Amino acid sequence: MDILLPTSTAGSLPKPSWLAEPEKIWSPWALDGDALIEAKRDALRLTLQEQAHAGIDIVSDGEQTRQHFVTTFIEHLDGVDFTQRETVKIRDRYEASVPSVVGSVSRPKPVFVDDAAFLRAQTEQPIKWALPGPMTMIDTLYDGHYKSREKLAWEFAQILNQEARDLEAAGVDIIQFDEPAFNVFFDDVNDWGMATLERAIEGLKCETAIHICYGYGIKANNDWKKTLGSEWRQYEAVFPKLQQSNVDIISLESKNSHVPMELIELIRGKKVMLGAIDVATNEVETAEAVADTLRRALQFVDADKLYPSTNCGMAPLSRQVARGKLAALSAGADMVRQELTA
Numbered sequence: 001m002d003i004l005l006p007t008s009t010a011g012s013l014p015k016p017s018w019l020a021e022p023e024k025i026w027s028p029w030a031l032d033g034d035a036l037i038e039a040k041r042d043a044l045r046l047t048l049q050e051q052a053h054a055g056i057d058i059v060s061d062g063e064q065t066r067q068h069f070v071t072t073f074i075e076h077l078d079g080v081d082f083t084q085r086e087t088v089k090i091r092d093r094y095e096a097s098v099p100s101v102v103g104s105v106s107r108p109k110p111v112f113v114d115d116a117a118f119l120r121a122q123t124e125q126p127i128k129w130a131l132p133g134p135m136t137m138i139d140t141l142y143d144g145h146y147k148s149r150e151k152l153a154w155e156f157a158q159i160l161n162q163e164a165r166d167l168e169a170a171g172v173d174i175i176q177f178d179e180p181a182f183n184v185f186f187d188d189v190n191d192w193g194m195a196t197l198e199r200a201i202e203g204l205k206c207e208t209a210i211h212i213c214y215g216y217g218i219k220a221n222n223d224w225k226k227t228l229g230s231e232w233r234q235y236e237a238v239f240p241k242l243q244q245s246n247v248d249i250i251s252l253e254s255k256n257s258h259v260p261m262e263l264i265e266l267i268r269g270k271k272v273m274l275g276a277i278d279v280a281t282n283e284v285e286t287a288e289a290v291a292d293t294l295r296r297a298l299q300f301v302d303a304d305k306l307y308p309s310t311n312c313g314m315a316p317l318s319r320q321v322a323r324g325k326l327a328a329l330s331a332g333a334d335m336v337r338q339e340l341t342a
Contacts, residue, residue: 001126004340005294005308005333006057010211010251010275011069011130011178012313013050013062014322019043025216025315026068040065041118048122050323055330058174060128063313065115069178070132070140071099073112077159079105079145086142091184094220101143101152107159113166120171129172131160133179133210134196135188150192157199168206176209176251177201183212186237194241201246209249209273210242213312214257217280232258239266249273253311255293256281264300272301275311276332277325282317284324290332303340308333 014022019039021027031039047062066072074080082099090096116129132140134153146152164175177200182189201208214232215221225232235252242250243266251273253259264272276293277285294308308329314322 001057003057003337004303005306005337006126007308007329007333008056008058008128008273009051009060009062009314009326010213010273010279010310010312011060011063012066012315013047013064014315014317014319015064016043016046016319019064020067023316023318025218025313029067040115044115044119045122048119050319051326052123052125054323054326055334056326058126058128058307059119059123060130061115061119063130063315065112069130069313070137073132073163074099074137074141076107076109076111077105078108079103080141086144088142091139091181093224096140098141101141101145103145105152105155105159107162110166111163113163113170116167116172117170126173127171128174128176128209129167130176130178130211131163131167131200133177133181134160134200135181135185135193136179139181139185149188150196153192153196154199157196160200161202161204164200164204164208168204172206174207174209174249175201175204176211176249178211180211180213180215182210182238183214183234186234189238189241194238194245198246207248207271208246209251210247211251211273211312212238213251213253213275216312216316218316222280228258230258231260233260233263235259235263236266239263243267243270249307251275251309254297255285255290255311257311261296262300264297268300269305271305271307272297273307273309274301276308277310277329279310279312279314279317279325282321284321285328285332287328287331287335290328291335294332294336298336 043064
């Protein structure tokens, strides 16, 4: 990017009340049929305008067209039955009723490409689109067919690569793979998780990113964080492999977390999408607080490789709070940008 310290969001932004219940993650759509299609695009235009108004440099759809960051993609695939549900533990944290893999998985047609093309037509700014990563996809399903986490992950990696290539052709500048499972299943990451991510990005000419965070500010995640001690060093287990990978950008959580900033040194040379906004609180950061987070990060990442962002998605927050946080992110980045170019 031409701009120094380009800002972006890590994931979701609040949905308007006429689209889905506000301040709640994964809430059902308020409409259906053609009315839902039109409402999603109206919401996409609105969230794009709010990002631009706040001064965000790399814009996204804010997940306005998705109910869930993983299952909305999965529900468009063959081989998965959403009526045959089983209870599984998600990322060893909380139980959930999930759909079942009942046959060979495949993608009969592109999933998000029309929405991405619509977004591309609305703006000349760089756009980022998020997809679930292979490991996080398998952790959100009951597999009664392959009965192998690794085999299913490889199948999903191939499908994701198909979707990513089509998104690239639609004009997406950065394709981000959301992999919170990388923060939990370290042995799997080492054995085959990193390899499946490499398969998902294979052949792409656009920039690629992986987003690894500590989750939304929901009770199950907050309870898990309390068990992690005074330092959260999970990134230490995966950053060396990511530093050696073909992924261009590493998106990580920082603000109000117990992640030691010096762990960024482990991915030296990569672009770092740094979470400088806490999504688990309604308190709006000041521009100076954002700037301070960025200044500390600059000890471990070159300025031309630092991308200020949010820790995670902001779907559970009010639109007013989210607007304030986006504005603070932009203002804080601008403060440091001026310092660096003075």
